[in-house]
Every structure is written in structure tokens, then in C-alpha cells.
Amino acid sequence: MPSASATGIVESVVVEAPLETAFTTFTRDIGKWWPRDRHVLRVEVVAMIFEPRVGGSVYDVGADGSESHWATVLVYEPPVRVVFSWDIDPGWQLERDREKRSEVDVRFFSEAPTRTRVELEHRHLDRHGTEWQSMRAAVGSPEGWAYNLAAFEEELRRMGVS
Amino acid sequence: MVAYQADGLTALADPTRRAIFERLLDQPRAVRELAEGLPVSRPAVSQHLKVLKDAGLVIDRPDGNRRIYSVDPEGIAELRAYMERFWRGALLNFKDAAEKSTREQR
Numbered sequence: 001m002p003s004a005s006a007t008g009i010v011e012s013v014v015v016e017a018p019l020e021t022a023f024t025t026f027t028r029d030i031g032k033w034w035p036r037d038r039h040v041l042r043v044e045v046v047a048m049i050f051e052p053r054v055g056g057s058v059y060d061v062g063a064d065g066s067e068s069h070w071a072t073v074l075v076y077e078p079p080v081r082v083v084f085s086w087d088i089d090p091g092w093q094l095e096r097d098r099e100k101r102s103e104v105d106v107r108f109f110s111e112a113p114t115r116t117r118v119e120l121e122h123r124h125l126d127r128h129g130t131e132w133q134s135m136r137a138a139v140g141s142p143e144g145w146a147y148n149l150a151a152f153e154e155e156l157r158r159m160g161v162s
Numbered sequence: 163m164v165a166y167q168a169d170g171l172t173a174l175a176d177p178t179r180r181a182i183f184e185r186l187l188d189q190p191r192a193v194r195e196l197a198e199g200l201p202v203s204r205p206a207v208s209q210h211l212k213v214l215k216d217a218g219l220v221i222d223r224p225d226g227n228r229r230i231y232s233v234d235p236e237g238i239a240e241l242r243a244y245m246e247r248f249w250r251g252a253l254l255n256f257k258d259a260a261e262k263s264t265r266e267q268r
Binding site: 005006007008009011012013014015016017018021022024025026029032033034035038090097099100114116118120122125126127128 | 174175177180183187219233238241242244245246248249250251252253254255256257258259260261263264267
């Protein structure tokens, strides 16, 4: 398992699924597990598309037909590895500046015919710059303000306020 | 915009500052060492270091008659903690989805 550097994080999970299924679920079926309240689009997301090739996009499709391309596939080696850019700033807005994008590296290891270990490294977080700190300071919530804000917006939508 | 610069809001957006920061990720260094290998003067490096320091990304300590600069691990600690929480939750969702697909395939 790679160790987390000062500018990245490492997370892992063991799933009771064959290697191929784990890889396909992570990539093609990303829409089945991606947290519902974590999207760049401000409209309801009706589909998430993962283009299975180097240079492909990962994007959300909104109910109004709008698209948000928030990642580019950098490495595609089914069923063992996928690397994509993270074109999202810490406020869950699209990051258009290439210099300020981080990177997600996901590796799949078969531990048994129906057990797979998935290791994920999200690195180069320093590239997002210091805007993160400024936003945190402005909002004053150390508990991940973007999360709370998104949940709040979701609640408003449910109540029919916005 | 000028005020933002002073805040260090865009501290790492500048390519030279990024280069300096990345060199400090390798190991702590003094100004002279940083200036070698970079196409900027020593005073310019000092100026960039000040911006990085004000932005909370770099710390320094005295070493004889010079100062040694290093990356402040607290600088992006919040973002690391936030992304850790995000991925921990997302990977648990992923686990459920992969296991559900496996059951359906049987």
C-alpha cells in the first residue's frame, strides 16, 4: 500500500466481488455509488459517464441536458488500474486551470476469486492552492463546509424552496 | 485582486512559487540553495518565500546566519482531512454497489 505523502491521501477498501466486477463498478458504473450530493452541476444529475480510455472524460449529465466534465482519464489498465485528473476545486466547482488540478490513482488487487482490495491515492492536493484555506476561513466551518452546504441545498430542494 | 495577492489566495498559482514549493517538498532548504537551479534572483526567491509563508504553506527557522525553509504540513491538512472523509464515504458506497452487482451476477 502506498504511504500518504504530505500532499496526498490514501484510502483502501476490501470488497466481496471479483476483480473485473470491482473495476467495472468503479468505472462504468460510477453513477451507482458516487455520493449523490457531490456534484459540480447545480441541477439534478441523471447520469454519470466514464469514458473507458486514456484521454476520455468522466462527466455528469444534468436533468436539463447540461454536462460537467470533471475528470480526464490519464491511465486506463482494466481491470487493475485507473488514474484520472481531479478537475474540481475544493468548493466543488469546476477547476479550469490545469495547473491547479490534483490526481486520483486507483489500483485493484485480487485477493481471492471473489474478493478485491481497492487502494486509492488522491495526490498533489497542494495544486489546489491556498483557496481552500481562504474559503474555510470565510465560512468558518472546520467540518467540511462544502458537505454541509450541499446537504442544505438538497434539503431546500426537497422542501421546494429553490 | 491586489488584496487577494496579499492574502496569498493565489500563492501556488504562480509557476515560480510552485517550483519553490515543490523543491521544499523534497527537503528543507536555504534561500541560496533554492535560487540555484531557478531562473530568478535570490531576492526574488525571498519575496516568493514570504508569500508562501504568509499563505501558511511554508515555515522557516534560523540556522546560524541564514534561515531554513520547509513545507508547513498544516498548510493543506484541512484539505487532506476533507478528501479523506469524502473518499471514505464514497468507497463504502462503492463497496455496496460492487457487492450488489456480484450478487446479481450469480
